[in-house]
Amino acid sequence: MSSHPFRVADALAVLGAGFAERTVAINVHGDRIGYRQWGERGPVVVLLHGISSSAASWLPCAQVLSHNMRVLAWDAPGYGSSTPLADVAPRAADYAVRLQAWLAALDVTPDAIVGHSLGALxxxxxxxxxxxxxxxxxxxxxNPAQGYGQPGQQEKSRSVQAQRLATLDQLGIDGMAESRHAHLLRPNATDEERAWVRWNMKRLNDGGYRQAVAMLSGDDIGAYLGKRPASTPAQIACGDVDGVTPPQGCEALAKTFDLPFALVPSAGHASYIDAPDAVAGWIEHAVLSQSQTPKRQDV
Known part of the structure; x- marks a missing residue:
């Protein structure tokens, strides 16, 4: 699909056939995770979407990856048919507990976990x-979201939370999708690409989105990266025209933790939609080679 101009009608047809939604129970309480899978063999690549998106949004990238990998993309708790978390103001660690339970339910150990935006947290x-x-x-x-829970960020945290919730209260999910979808893509994105982002945003759940806003406002990616085992390598990439999590901030995060950093050319915040082949290539290289890469490169 990525070798031809993107069309939503084609994407929806492929979505139902090759990347259909599934659900699995993850604990004795009946909590469930909705997810999509493409490919049956090869390394297991787990894809985590951001705050305004869904498992389905990964379709263009997942199709490329599925040629030689098993792709698993979840709907985070509170998204799609995934059971919301109990806490109204959860932290990333709460989502991580569900993530581990989901992988255990599927009996898979991931070769790579790819977190986009809030999914990076x-x-x-x-x-x-x-x-x-x-x-x-x-x-x-x-395109990692770093969160606003760092010490000294209290005012910014309150501002971000208030602004996002006010937008939701004023516009609702549909209105938010109409007004915000274009901000996630490169400036010259096609109408069909923008329609794809809008289609995914319109499927947000009000409650799940509010929980995710609380997590974004109150958490800090650095606190988790500081606890990353030395035996688990990490890399960061960002769209070169990302206006949501700009490249400078993403590269600064990479430098803080001495991680390789890559730019995705001609890509905005939803870089895996703007440039699915480039992002899939970055993922494949990391998974298949596990080789040392320069501190900064272009995808």
């Missing part, structure tokens, strides 16, 4: 706490 929290047997071979943070 969840992925980092998972690596910080997962036992050695459940650690991925690599942690990949794509």
């Amino acid at each position: 969840m992925a980092s929290a998972y690596v910080a706490a997962a036992p050695a047997a459940m650690q991925p071979k690599c942690l990949l943070l794509l």
Whole structure:
């Protein structure tokens, strides 16, 4: 699909056929995780979406990866058909507990966990706490949201939370999707690409989104990356025209933790939609080679 102009109608047809939604119970309480899978063999790549998205949004990238990998993309708790968390103001560690339970229910150990935006916080929290047997071979943070829970960020944290919730209260999910979808893509994204982001945003759940806003406002990715086992390598990449989590901030995070950093050319915040082939190539290289990469490179 990525070798031709993107069309939502084609994506929806492929979504139902090759990347259909599944659910699995993850504990005795009946909590469930909704997810999508593409590919049956090869390394296991786990994809975690961001605050305004879903498992389905990964379709263009997942299709490329599925040629030689088994792709698993979840709907985070409170998204899609995934059971919300109990806490109204959860932290990334709470999502990570569900992530570990989901992987255990599927009886898989991930070769790579790829966290996009808010999903990068969840992925980092998972690596910080997962036992050695459940650690991925690599942690990949794509356009990472860093959170506003760092010391001294209290005012910014309150501002971000108030602004996001006010937008939701004023516009609702549909209105938010209409007004915000274009901000996630490169400036010259096609109408069909923008429609794909909008389609995914319109499927947000009000309660799940509010929980995710609380996590974004109150948590700190650095606190988790500081606990990453030295045996679990990590990399960071960012779209070169990302206006949501700009490249400078992503590169600064990489420097803080001495991680390789890559730019995704001609890509905004939703870089895996803007440039699915480039992002899939970055993931494949990390998974298949596990080789040393420069501190900074272009994808």
